[in-house]
Amino acid sequence: MTLRLPQERPTEPPTGYKIAHPMLSQDGTRAGFTGVSLGGALPYGVLGEARCVYGLRHRAPHRRCDCGFHCVHDRAEAEALLCTGEHRAAVLLEVSVLGAYIRFERGFRYARQRVRTMTVGSCGCGGAAVALADAGWGRPGWRALRAACAGCVRGRTSLSPAVFERLAGEGLRVRVAQGAVSSPAGLGVSELVAEAALLQARLDWFQTQLARLEERGPKA
Template sequence: MPRFRAPKERSAEPLPGFKLAHPMISVDGTSGGFSGVSLGRTRAYRVIADAECAQGASHRSPARWCDCGFYCLHAIADARALTCDPDYRYAVLLEIVASGRYIRYERGLRYERQRVTKVRVGRCGCGQQAQLLADMGEGLVGWRRLLPVCTSCAGRRRIVSFEAFSRLLAGTPVVADEPGIVPDAELADTDEATLVPLLTAEVALLQARLDAVQRELARLTEPRKN
């Protein structure tokens, strides 16, 4: 009997997607890249890369009988949701375009080739928005892993600014990504707008209490009539 083979899908246009990865810097400090957070964590790849089989096989990726290939999600909300998982906590969010052969799954794609178009950096381990990338001192052969940190937690580690990392990625934008968090400037404006009427009410209350104390003091100190 002839074997049934599912058709290989291919798009005429690159397909956008979102994924998580660990930022990496080459040992000589001249190049930036990424490593996967699950199957691809043993290899580093650059801004433009072709998928290779994670098992070391020589077949072309992605293969239907193997789990190799790059993976991405269709929705940025799904990618952000993964960052709450401890295994993905220190990863950055990549915006990519996928091309070549691909295989659809429920929420995304497994595909052959990708180009990273933007890097979104989330929170530091302390919970604040990360502002720098710090050298963790470990990684893969030829590559060191970078950790998103705020300025307070950077300490004395070697640091790479977002702008410098962008240059190492051939100009790919590297930006802060913290939806749902009100910026400090907005918080300051909100606090000031709320604080003025609150202080006014407190002063009025204190004045009323002072008036009551003065009346009671006058009653107690006024001369008694015989």
């Protein structure tokens, strides 16, 4: 006798929470995410469909496999994962669980998802984040990003939260730990302040480089 799991038919997609690393494509035209564990080698977009990470041909999530997107029910439980050393640079995602899913005590394993919001924490130095900057690692064709304050951006590849929203598309909302930012349709006061701080940080870095070149003097 084969036991079957009870089937659910919710009127609205279930909501879940997970952590991930924000990513920027090599050409700077697309933004997405990559997981922190099993599926970390496969960057995905705001709207994503799971594939078996083992290369098997079955559809995810398969009952006899670990494939599929993963998330937890409780936001606080996902936030707790950000306390661990290896996940300090990750961001918190709120997702809509789409398609077939398997419910567990603590969360879901599922076929498709829509990332609704991304919450960015503080810079590694403890300062307030004004940008997402190159984290120093990545995947083929993708650069990983992490929160950075105005003083830590310097000359690294970086973009503001509002620009990440626009590149990711599909209605994604990006929030910083201190409060929400508006949609890509228009920049509010908080986004303009962040953009100004980012530009000022870049200007300070360029001025420092120019000063060093002037100290060396013209080459013969």
